[in-house]
Amino acid sequence: MKALKYLNQYLWKYKWYLILGTVFTIISNLFGIIPAQLVRYALDLVLETLDVYYLFNGTGLQTGVYDIFAFSILLYGLLILVMALLKGIFLFLVRQTIIVMSRHIEFDLKNDIYSHYQTLPASFFRRHNTGDLMARISEDVSNVRIYLGPALMYGMNLIVLFFLVISYMVSVSAKLTFYVLLPLPVLSLSVYIVNSMIMKRSQAIQKQLSGLSTFVQEAFSGIRVIKSFVQEDHSFSNFRKEAEDFKTKSLNLTMVDAFFYPIILLLIGLSNILIIYVGGQEIIGGNLTAGNITEFILYVNMLTWPVMALGWTTSQIQRAASSQGRINEFLDEKTTLVSDKNLIHSIAGGITFQNVNFVYPDSGIHALQDFNLDVKSGESVAILGTTGSGKSTLAHLLCRLYDPTSGEIRIDGIPMKDYDVHAFRRQIGYVPQDVFLFSDSIQNNVRFGTLNMPFERVEQAVKDADLYKNIMDFPSGFETMLGERGITLSGGQKQRLSIARAIARDPRILVLDDCLSAVDTNTENIILNNLKRIMENRTSVIISHRVSSAKLADRIVVLDEGRIVEQGTHAELMALNATYKELYEKQLIAEEV
Ligand SMILES: Nc1ncnc2c1ncn2[C@@H]1O[C@H](COP(=O)(O)OP(=O)(O)OP(=O)(O)O)[C@@H](O)[C@H]1O
Numbered sequence: 285m286k287a288l289k290y291l292n293q294y295l296w297k298y299k300w301y302l303i304l305g306t307v308f309t310i311i312s313n314l315f316g317i318i319p320a321q322l323v324r325y326a327l328d329l330v331l332e333t334l335d336v337y338y339l340f341n342g343t344g345l346q347t348g349v350y351d352i353f354a355f356s357i358l359l360y361g362l363l364i365l366v367m368a369l370l371k372g373i374f375l376f377l378v379r380q381t382i383i384v385m386s387r388h389i390e391f392d393l394k395n396d397i398y399s400h401y402q403t404l405p406a407s408f409f410r411r412h413n414t415g416d417l418m419a420r421i422s423e424d425v426s427n428v429r430i431y432l433g434p435a436l437m438y439g440m441n442l443i444v445l446f447f448l449v450i451s452y453m454v455s456v457s458a459k460l461t462f463y464v465l466l467p468l469p470v471l472s473l474s475v476y477i478v479n480s481m482i483m484k485r486s487q488a489i490q491k492q493l494s495g496l497s498t499f500v501q502e503a504f505s506g507i508r509v510i511k512s513f514v515q516e517d518h519s520f521s522n523f524r525k526e527a528e529d530f531k532t533k534s535l536n537l538t539m540v541d542a543f544f545y546p547i548i549l550l551l552i553g554l555s556n557i558l559i560i561y562v563g564g565q566e567i568i569g570g571n572l573t574a575g576n577i578t579e580f581i582l583y584v585n586m587l588t589w590p591v592m593a594l595g596w597t598t599s600q601i602q603r604a605a606s607s608q609g610r611i612n613e614f615l616d617e618k619t620t621l622v623s624d625k626n627l628i629h630s631i632a633g634g635i636t637f638q639n640v641n642f643v644y645p646d647s648g649i650h651a652l653q654d655f656n657l658d659v660k661s662g663e664s665v666a667i668l669g670t671t672g673s674g675k676s677t678l679a680h681l682l683c684r685l686y687d688p689t690s691g692e693i694r695i696d697g698i699p700m701k702d703y704d705v706h707a708f709r710r711q712i713g714y715v716p717q718d719v720f721l722f723s724d725s726i727q728n729n730v731r732f733g734t735l736n737m738p739f740e741r742v743e744q745a746v747k748d749a750d751l752y753k754n755i756m757d758f759p760s761g762f763e764t765m766l767g768e769r770g771i772t773l774s775g776g777q778k779q780r781l782s783i784a785r786a787i788a789r790d791p792r793i794l795v796l797d798d799c800l801s802a803v804d805t806n807t808e809n810i811i812l813n814n815l816k817r818i819m820e821n822r823t824s825v826i827i828s829h830r831v832s833s834a835k836l837a838d839r840i841v842v843l844d845e846g847r848i849v850e851q852g853t854h855a856e857l858m859a860l861n862a863t864y865k866e867l868y869e870k871q872l873i874a875e876e877v
Pocket residue numbers: 410644645646647648649650651669670671672673674675676677678717798829
């Protein structure tokens with residue numbers, strides 16, 4: 285329950301909806317209760333007037349009595365109708381305040397979670413799968429919304445109704461009220477027991493649902509691999525297993541739910557029997573009228589639905605508490621990538637790695653070891669190395685997706701940690717190894733959020749990435765849609781578009797992480813030559829496992845198992861006659877073959 289405290293800030297923000305909602309709930313319940321009293325008056329009136337009516341039997345006054353009697357009944361009938369109408373109007377207003385409030389909070393909560401997700405470091409997204417992230421922002425927020433909307437509304441309604449009805453009942457007959465409410469402790473106990481079971485089972489369902497979403501999301505992201513390996517049946521049988529588990533857990537919950545309503549109806553029925561039995565004796569004793577008994581039956585029936593909803597409400601509150609707990613777990617995660625000084629200024633692009641060590645927290649792999657490198661502003665450095673030698677790790681550190689485990693990275697002589705993270709990243713052009721493009725037009729993929737970027741710059745970036753001709757060949761040119769709603773680019777085209785996106789931002793430091801692997805050597809040369817021109821006076825770090833990409837750089841650094849084994853220009857490294865030369869010759873032969 286503690287988890288729900290987090291929502292108080294939103295309740296405070298929308299306090300007027302809540303206050304008005306409470307007032308409307310009280311008014312609507314008053315209009316709901318008054319008809320029961322009108323029924324009592326009407327019934328007692330009928331019984332009393334009947335005696336008078338028969339008293340005047342055979343006289344001319346009987347018709348007069350009948351007219352007064354009929355008129356009074358009609359008046360009561362009309363009053364009950366007006367009350368029902370007023371109750372309806374106020375119920376409408378209750379929904380217009382409480383449910384509207386819950387929708388506002390749902391909107392705010394989703395936005396807050398989404399923007400919080402975005403502040404979290406890359407390591408967080410490695411630890412948690414996409415299905416889980418999605419479930420917390422959709423399923424869990426929905427559960428919380430139901431608590432803040434319908435559950436709060438029914439809960440408030442129950443409290444107000446209970447208070448009003450019981451005070452009326454006591455004012456009529458304390459004895460009868462005592463008997464009518466006798467089954468209540470049993471009811472509360474059963475509600476509590478059943479709800480604890482509901483809570484446990486719904487948590488299991490929630491967890492399973494999250495697993496199911498992850499499975500489906502992964503299966504459809506990798507649909508091409510599944511199809512090409514003819515693994516549809518295997519994938520389906522795995523899905524069935526997950527879905528079967530979900531079904532079993534849901535059925536377990538349904539069984540408990542099925543117990544719930546009969547128990548409540550039984551106890552309410554017991555109350556009705558008690559009213560008639562004890563009330564009947566009271567009538568015989570002359571303490572109550574038949575109207576009172578009718579009124580009591582109406583009250584008890586009025587309580588039936590809210591008491592039944594009590595079970596639903598409590599289970600929903602518990603469900604919301606567990607959902608909010610899951611949401612808080614992520615909201616409490618704080619990024620470690622913070623800056624004390626938050627320096628915001630334009631950088632020249634000098635990079636210094638000083639005894640940098642990096643160990644991946646989740647795998648414990650020592651990806652970079654005592655790494656020292658000095659890159660002057662405007663210099664182009666190629667990082668070459670075998671697979672798993674730590675090249676991408678270097679790129680991640682340069683974009684400050686991670687901080688070094690020990691050692692320091694300095695930019696223009698200032699520790700990278702002192703720069704404002706966003707202001708710093710804005711000056712970096714990063715082309716990741718796994719190209720990711722959004723389902724949007726080519727133009728918007730290049731602009732990527734910088735809406736005021738002149739079209740000429742988009743065009744120039746695309747030309748520099750040697751993609752212009754390809755784009756012009758598409759019927760819609762720059763407006764060509766990509767992704768699920770549009771065309772699929774080839775691997776090389778994607779890489780070039782990703783390069784265009786990075787250079788269009790006019791970065792001070794460009795980090796290319798093995799992003800020329802899917803283009804031929806000729807295109808690679810064109811792009812690298814273009815980059816040489818546009819990156820003049822800016823720094824470029826070209827990561828590759830291909831010597832052809834490294835050749836044009838001012839300096840080449842050869843990595844092995846997280847350490848620098850050689851560095852120098854192409855000619856110097858060839859003269860060394862060691863790792864680089866061996867790599868060069870191997871790749872030359874492979875290319876010739
Ligand atoms: N997010 C991660 N969590 C844990 N270990 C990781 C992670 N990313 C990489 N590693 C490990 O760190 C080491 C260096 O990986 P890195 O991706 O930097 O190599 P690389 O030189 O870029 O390789 P490649 O050329 O194949 O991309 C590898 O052993 C890899 O398994």
